[in-house]
Amino acid sequence: xxxxxxxxxxxxxxxxxxxxxxxxxxxxxxxxxxxxxxxxxxxxxxxxxxxxxxxxxxxxxxxxxxxxxxxxxxxxxxxxxxxxxxxxxxxxxxxxxxxxxxxxxxxxxxxxxxxxxxxxxxxxxxxxxxxxxxxxxxxxxxxxxxxxxxxxxxxxxxxxxxxxxxxxxxxxxxxxxxxxxxxxxxxxxxxxxxxxxxxxxxxxxxxxxxxxxxxxxxxxxxxxxxxxxxxxxxxxxxxxxxxxxxxxxxxxxxxxxxxxxxxxxxxxxxxxxxxxxxxxxxxxxx
Amino acid sequence: xxxxxxxxxxxxxxxxxxxxxxxxxxxxxxxxxxxxxxxxxxxxxxxxxxxxxxxxxxxxxxxxxxxxxxxxxxxxxxxxxxxxxxxxxxxxxxxxxxxxxxxxxxxxxxxxxxxxxxxxxxxxxxxxxxxxxxxxxxxxxxxxxxxxxxxxxxxxxxxxxxxxxxxxxxxxxxxxxxxxxxxxxxxxxxxxxxxxxxxxxxxxxxxxxxxxxxxxxxxxxxxxxxxxxxxxxxxxxxxxxxxxxxxxxxxxxxxxxxxxxxxxxxxxxxxxxxxxxxxxxxxxxxxxxxxxxxxxxxxxxxxxxxxx
Numbered sequence: 263x264x265x266x267x268x269x270x271x272x273x274x275x276x277x278x279x280x281x282x283x284x285x286x287x288x289x290x291x292x293x294x295x296x297x298x299x300x301x302x303x304x305x306x307x308x309x310x311x312x313x314x315x316x317x318x319x320x321x322x323x324x325x326x327x328x329x330x331x332x333x334x335x336x337x338x339x340x341x342x343x344x345x346x347x348x349x350x351x352x353x354x355x356x357x358x359x360x361x362x363x364x365x366x367x368x369x370x371x372x373x374x375x376x377x378x379x380x381x382x383x384x385x386x387x388x389x390x391x392x393x394x395x396x397x398x399x400x401x402x403x404x405x406x407x408x409x410x411x412x413x414x415x416x417x418x419x420x421x422x423x424x425x426x427x428x429x430x431x432x433x434x435x436x437x438x439x440x441x442x443x444x445x446x447x448x449x450x451x452x453x454x455x456x457x458x459x460x461x462x463x464x465x466x467x468x469x470x471x472x473x474x475x476x477x478x479x480x481x482x483x484x485x486x487x488x489x490x491x492x493x494x495x496x497x498x499x500x501x502x503x504x505x506x507x508x509x510x511x512x513x514x515x516x517x518x519x520x521x522x523x524x525x526x527x528x529x530x531x532x533x534x535x536x537x538x539x540x541x542x543x544x545x546x547x548x
Numbered sequence: 549x550x551x552x553x554x555x556x557x558x559x560x561x562x563x564x565x566x567x568x569x570x571x572x573x574x575x576x577x578x579x580x581x582x583x584x585x586x587x588x589x590x591x592x593x594x595x596x597x598x599x600x601x602x603x604x605x606x607x608x609x610x611x612x613x614x615x616x617x618x619x620x621x622x623x624x625x626x627x628x629x630x631x632x633x634x635x636x637x638x639x640x641x642x643x644x645x646x647x648x649x650x651x652x653x654x655x656x657x658x659x660x661x662x663x664x665x666x667x668x669x670x671x672x673x674x675x676x677x678x679x680x681x682x683x684x685x686x687x688x689x690x691x692x693x694x695x696x697x698x699x700x701x702x703x704x705x706x707x708x709x710x711x712x713x714x715x716x717x718x719x720x721x722x723x724x725x726x727x728x729x730x731x732x733x734x735x736x737x738x739x740x741x742x743x744x745x746x747x748x749x750x751x752x753x754x755x756x757x758x759x760x761x762x763x764x765x766x767x768x769x770x771x772x773x774x775x776x777x778x779x780x781x782x783x784x785x786x787x788x789x790x791x792x793x794x795x796x797x798x799x800x801x802x803x804x805x806x807x808x809x810x811x812x813x814x815x816x817x818x819x820x821x822x823x824x825x826x827x828x829x830x831x832x833x834x835x836x837x838x839x840x841x842x843x844x845x846x847x848x849x850x851x852x853x854x855x856x
Contacts, residue, residue: 309687309689310687313687313688315807316611317620317659317807318622318656319655319656320688321689322756324754334609338608417688417691417779494781498781500783
């Protein structure tokens, strides 16, 4: 049963914002849904879910061993979703990879599709540093590291292979088993009706313009910031001030050195050009 | 039945369950000493992979569960079969190391044995503090073992790590000591200022170690207070005494390997009654600690709740 949609992104690329939009669209209430709504649908790499579904403590397995079980974890999740007659929308930061048995972590036979959120890596670098309360140099290094990964230590989430920014995008774009819809963060900000609407169409949901407009208003970035200020948000790191930070385009200009910009651009040039972050003349568009 | 060598070690007991000693048996073919925290009729090894169970109630590619039969396959370690709460059969995989087999035997497999014996196992660490039986439950990675170790440095007496069976009889609810060994990460040893004197690793690839127990309690002890430990992203601690159905549901969520019960509906029914009794007799407090915080600070917060 193809009943899981993967909401995929490098960290801080609009994934959570989109989940709030989708939640509003599906609920279709006059009032905005609260952040609690998406707190109850954890990330695909949630370690508690792993232990409860697989019956093994993931922190007593190596990351590679955990990856053996992840396809089955999602198959079991799909069975549960099938009983409930619904579709599950699961956030993930994993690159599209195979485990040591050459099996994709995200099985095709249970997947309805994937929405990939892509954001200018220069802004990702800055926003991710704020989120993880690390020096920008750390996230800068991460974005260029083909072996970059998240979590998977002694607690928290399962290990997620990120790879470099360009390889993460490529891994999903080049796989052929799962239908994928690419969405630019910048388009979500600048052309919300067309962009969010395209995802609704891709997901096969009923397209209703009034509902779409309401869901966009009810998941406005500033509104999410206010909700977080008021009630907190459990996806924020403890030492980070705000999960919903600036949300703007081109923030990197305030934080990255010329050398850092040059290195990120050089390393990710082709992918950045493909997604319009570099123009035909080789200049940054933002 | 398992094929291959079979060592049957029988301990005549009034009840077929835990005593204050461990079950040791040596398996010559595999040159392995298994150490199981509760008494069993037999732990045997099989050179052959197990045949799948016929029509199990719960069936996943790595796991099959029925009321009295259970098979779990752990990649590159072993397949385990548990029957009637009294027989464990192990089929080690090629090149598997004995530490890994031992670890899972004393974890997920022990959980299956306890469920088959219908002894309610909680996902938690137990210790005695000021004569009171304390059980700290919570998901893996919340710090149960670290805090238990900290208590044991400060007057507590260690009982169980990670899995704690509770006996509910009449109005009494007792922690059953099964003498699992406390497991601590390398950085936790440092934080607790415990010198790693060549402690045994739980697995060759994992930097977590068995802490040799200095003193541990071997008699059943009344369960006085059950703490459900969780983490949040705030800077302070939050404590919340649970009551009513919230308390019952929270207790149910602390059952070790609760998912096995999907294949064991009769066992689940017996737990239903036991949990209600437990909920009516035991104090239950949910404590949320900051994701990043000091182990002793958490210990002090729990102390306050116990003394309250």
